[in-house]
Amino acid sequence: MAKKTLKRTRVDDSSSDSSEEETVNFDDMSLAQLKEALRDSQLKKNQAEKKMRQALGDITNTSDEENKHRKSKSKGNDAKRRKKRRRVGVRVLDDDSDAEKEGESGSEDGTGSGSEESHTDSDDDARDVVADVASLGRRALKKEIDETYDAKKRFDSKQGIVQGQLRDLFDILPNHLDGKTRQKGWFRRAFLDGMSSQLSNTSTRVRRGAGDSIFKCSSADLLSPASRRQFREKIGWHELGDGESGEGDARARGEYASLDVPILHQGGSKEYDIHTCFLNPVLMRLFAAIVCGPNAAAAMREAEDNGTDIASIAVPVTDNMERIHQISCTEPGAIAAASVLAIWGKSTDIKLQARGDHTNIDYEGRFNEYLEILTTGLHKKSPSILHVFAEWDRQLRGAGRNHGRKKSDGFSRAMEALAAEEESLEGEGESAEGEGNGGGGGGGDENGADSDSDSD
Incomplete structure (x- = not known):
């Protein structure tokens, strides 16, 4: 029977250049010993490779902080390269073939019978739209209020339109929030999150929810x-x-x-x-x-x-x-x-x-x-x-409905009934007062006669 051996290279921790070969006889080992030897061999191999990678990494002669910055920058570039944005042509005007292709690919969100790639493109497009909206919103919120703004010239320029939008926004802010609030990060995040959510909800409701x-x-x-x-x-x-x-x-x-x-x-x-x-x-x-x-x-x-x-x-x-x-x-x-x-x-x-x-x-x-x-x-x-x-x-x-400013028909009828009742009571009061004045003279005679009789 041939002798089965395993040749291993043992790396000495004291010197990376010195190594010795060790021969192991498999025939003299039990199954448990064989497994242990293989694990030990793999562990030493991993340690040797790790030490070699560290040694190769030292040739850059850069500090830890520089290495971190370099890795972070590299990761950012990789992420940018991985991101794919589909360009949508806006010059096509109601082309029959394009409309049919869109219709065959599935529903608006790309979840119909189209391929998985089309679904991913649709998701990317949705994220791109939200990102574009957020970008526009951030730029608008960073604009300074122009004190010379004239509402009558709002639509004469892009700057006037932005100034008008800013004033529309600030007019609905609570009184305790001053003008500097819009420069704060939490306000911009809250506004943009709400705007993106409302954009999505509106598009869904217009066509699907209540179309x-x-x-x-x-x-x-x-x-x-x-x-x-x-x-x-x-x-x-x-x-x-x-x-x-x-x-x-x-x-x-x-x-x-x-x-x-x-x-x-x-x-x-x-x-x-x-x-x-x-x-x-x-x-x-x-x-x-x-x-x-x-x-x-x-x-x-x-x-x-x-x-x-x-x-x-x-x-x-x-x-x-x-x-x-x-x-x-x-x-x-x-x-x-x-x-x-x-x-x-x-x-x-x-x-x-x-x-x-x-x-x-x-x-x-x-x-x-x-x-x-x-x-x-x-x-x-x-x-x-x-x-x-x-x-x-x-x-x-x-x-x-809901705002409670306009009076209902029932309220109007109730107020009319109250007014009619008030007029009726006033009329009865005037009638009673007239009768009281007329009977007052007779009562006076009667009282006077009684007084006379009493005096008698």
Whole structure:
């Protein structure tokens, strides 16, 4: 039988250059001894490799602090290299093939029948959007308040728009928070976290949570870009004639109008009408769904379908945004935001962001444009714009739900009954007083006669 041996190299701790070979005879070992010898051999091998790695690492002649900095920087570079961001082209205008591809890949969040890679890309896109929003928010919050800001020139420049947004934000801050609060890290983090969360919740609610009640269509119609393409005329799409080109793409066959949008107008007018713009019930149901919950939009739709006055509907009282933020009247930003969200909700765009990832619609620009129209109309007391706000207040403040400022019909009837009762009591009091004065003379004679008789 051949002699089985294991040759091992033993490293002496005192000198890395000196080593000796040791021969082990397997035939003379039991199974337990053999296992122990193998473990011992592997342990010594690991120790030798570790010592060699340490020795090789010393050739840099750098301090521990420098090594830490170098490793940290290297790790950061590796992380940057690993991060992949998909570039989304914004110059494509309602291309048929792209819409079909988006529709076939699955639902909006990439979780449909698409591949695992498409799902990862969708998740990366969502994170990128949140990161972009956070970046914009941080830059805006770091801006200093311009004391020379003129509200009438808010929309004349980018700087004016930012200053207006800052003032809108600070106007709703509690009184005990001074102007320096916005420079603090905790305030920026709280605001950006809330903004990112609200962005996600809004996009989900507009299409999935309450889309059927808002737009009066089936949920399947809003499921994918391909299914939403049927609504493009409703959100302002119109074909271009010869020699015309769409915004952002000279090869486009059409473009999306900013104000000639049926979904913005009461009655669905395809051309801008100052008397009906911003009065489409879709906008009011959408805003109600965001601030009061999906049940509010469903109740408003039911009232409209049944021909019931919107002021008589009863909306379940819950801890919604209207109660939490004590919303009691309609602001220009609410109407402008609802208008933009209504267009986005029926568009083929997937993500809710400043510019449409498929339609190329400039949603941020649209919002500022609508806001300028509304605020200008308020400052000039334009009858058509004042009517818009009055109608929104009537629709959304129906039944005095949640805010408690508008008196109910029952309260009015009770006050009328109290007033009628008071008038009745006053009338009875005057009648009794008149009778008392008339009988007072006879009583005096009687009393006088009695007195005479008593005196007698």
